[in-house]
Amino acid sequence: MKPLVFRPLAMKLSLALAGVLLVACASSDRVLGFESSPDAALAADDAPARADQASSACADGKLDPGEACDDGNADDGDGCSSTCRLEPLAGADTCPGASLTLRGAGSEPRRGVLTLDTRALRSTYTSACGGDARDGVARVVPDTGGLLTARIKGFVGSLVHARTVCADPTSELPKCRPSTSTSVVHDVVSFAVTAGKEYFLFMDGLDGASGVGTLDVTVVP
Numbered sequence: 088m089k090p091l092v093f094r095p096l097a098m099k100l101s102l103a104l105a106g107v108l109l110v111a112c113a114s115s116d117r118v119l120g121f122e123s124s125p126d127a128a129l130a131a132d133d134a135p136a137r138a139d140q141a142s143s144a145c146a147d148g149k150l151d152p153g154e155a156c157d158d159g160n161a162d163d164g165d166g167c168s169s170t171c172r173l174e175p176l177a178g179a180d181t182c183p184g185a186s187l188t189l190r191g192a193g194s195e196p197r198r199g200v201l202t203l204d205t206r207a208l209r210s211t212y213t214s215a216c217g218g219d220a221r222d223g224v225a226r227v228v229p230d231t232g233g234l235l236t237a238r239i240k241g242f243v244g245s246l247v248h249a250r251t252v253c254a255d256p257t258s259e260l261p262k263c264r265p266s267t268s269t270s271v272v273h274d275v276v277s278f279a280v281t282a283g284k285e286y287f288l289f290m291d292g293l294d295g296a297s298g299v300g301t302l303d304v305t306v307v308p
Contacts, residue, residue: 155299174202189304198303204298205299209222210222214246214262218291220295222291225302232279233307234278236275236277236307237303238275244293244294247291248289248291262276
């Protein structure tokens with residue numbers, strides 16, 4: 088029997104070769120994608136959120152999936168909340184109506200919005216231009232004289248009309264003659280206003296239509 092002979096150089100070479108193989112395997116795992124970093128995992132988790140933000144932006148004035156309303160601002164208390172949910176408005180079902188606030192100063196136009204869901208309201212008022220559905224009322228008091236234009240957005244089949252005395256149909260501001268007029272634009276009304284005087288806007292529907300609409304009001308001095 089021959090005695091065992093230790094060869095230090097051969098052993099060192101074997102260990103060095105094994106180390107190279109281990110490093111190569113680890114590197115190939117990273118190259119092939121078997122090893123994931125925490126940053127990569129976080130990026131993957133955030134991807135759906137970024138996609139949702141890109142497809143839906145509350146307060147941009149466009150009704151996106153998941154939004155009950157979008158009036159183009161991030162204010163609460165105007166019928167459409169800062170999270171694009173409907174808000175009940177006290178007094179919107181009957182005269183004198185819910186208050187619509189106008190913003191602006193000096194020579195710049197005043198603007199305000201109010202969102203109403205007429206599906207939850209009663210049918211109380213009518214117009215010379217028609218309107219036989221559930222309706223809502225808004226009260227506005229401009230701080231400057233000029234031309235007021237009120238337009239309903241987002242409500243198909245809507246009609247807007249205005250009065251100087253809320254409960255008096257004879258105070259309706261002229262918009263059209265016969266209720267069957269085909270030339271009238273039903274979802275818009277314009278008329279001259281006086282500073283400090285109150286006016287009443289009615290959101291109604293044609294042929295029984297009801298729904299969610301945003302009353303967009305502008306006063307140009």
